[in-house]
Amino acid sequence: MTVCNMSIEGGAQCGYVNPDATTAGYLFGRKYSPEPGEAFAKARDDWFSLASDVDAEFDDYFELKGEEIEPMMTWGINPGESIGVNGKIPENAAKEALEYMEFAAGQEIIGEPINVAFIGSCTNGRITDLRAAADLIKKHGLRVAPGVKALVVPGSEQVRKQAIAERLDEIFVKAGWEFREAGCSMCLAMNPDKLKGNQLCASSSNRNFKGRQGSPTGRTMLMSPASVVACATRGCITDVREILN
Ligand code: SF4
Numbered sequence: 001m002t003v004c005n006m007s008i009e010g011g012a013q014c015g016y017v018n019p020d021a022t023t024a025g026y027l028f029g030r031k032y033s034p035e036p037g038e039a040f041a042k043a044r045d046d047w048f049s050l051a052s053d054v055d056a057e058f059d060d061y062f063e064l065k066g067e068e069i070e071p072m073m074t075w076g077i078n079p080g081e082s083i084g085v086n087g088k089i090p091e092n093a094a095k096e097a098l099e100y101m102e103f104a105a106g107q108e109i110i111g112e113p114i115n116v117a118f119i120g121s122c123t124n125g126r127i128t129d130l131r132a133a134a135d136l137i138k139k140h141g142l143r144v145a146p147g148v149k150a151l152v153v154p155g156s157e158q159v160r161k162q163a164i165a166e167r168l169d170e171i172f173v174k175a176g177w178e179f180r181e182a183g184c185s186m187c188l189a190m191n192p193d194k195l196k197g198n199q200l201c202a203s204s205s206n207r208n209f210k211g212r213q214g215s216p217t218g219r220t221m222l223m224s225p226a227s228v229v230a231c232a233t234r235g236c237i238t239d240v241r242e243i244l245n
Helices: 002-009 021-027 038-050 095-101 126-141 157-165 168-174 227-236 240-245
Strands: 072-073 082-084 116-119 150-152 199-202 219-222
Touching: 021 038, 116 126, 116 227, 126 157, 126 168, 126 227, 126 240, 157 168, 199 227, 227 240
Parallel strands: 116 150, 116 199, 199 219
Antiparallel strands: 072 082, 072 219
16 A cells, blocks of 8 residues: 555556455455455455456566665655665755755755654554554664654554554553554644644655645655654664664
8 A cells, every 4th residue: 555655656647556365365354345255256356357467568667675675765845755764865856845854965864853753644554554663662662762742643443443452552652652543643734733843753654745744844754654663762863774683
């Protein structure tokens, strides 16, 4: 879901993953899924009919190895304006983005102080995201750095209930995070969940447009939930691998 969602934000016309046995396995027996048996088999055949033909031809092929991709983060005002956490902002970066984000061309982002850490959104607020974040916190005894406001907002009520059943909420709260009701929250500045002034937010949400998190001068850096945990812990932009190793 993250890949499909963020492909568009990175400039693609369409982001798509072929439905396969993993998809069917995930949906099997779930609430709102077709009943196991004939109904499910029929739906599965229908979903699978959407997959690309095995002999389909494509204009281009790119092969990426996930383990070789450095943790990525945005530095600008659209999700495509991103670099590896140890990278430098491009020399030819858009002036509008640099001015808004209060960054300079060629500048490193690592070590930049943050004010807010947000784990949530439909893109990165699944139970697997919450498990990964809680696991990191528990395994490494991490706590939110002084002065950082840190929120965990499950992507749905179902995710929230599951997280509570697994007592993940206790891990977050003990480490200094707020564990909130499910919803969009800081993805789009819902209710009081807004940045103030030019606060900088390490956010697992999917959009970093100007003012997206509620303040007309608020600054958002998109990243994975694990990276948000790392940034919340150190109080600045951090390479999560430093904590893992
Ligand atoms: S506001 Fe954000 S979290 Fe809510 S549906 Fe839109 S993209 Fe997803």
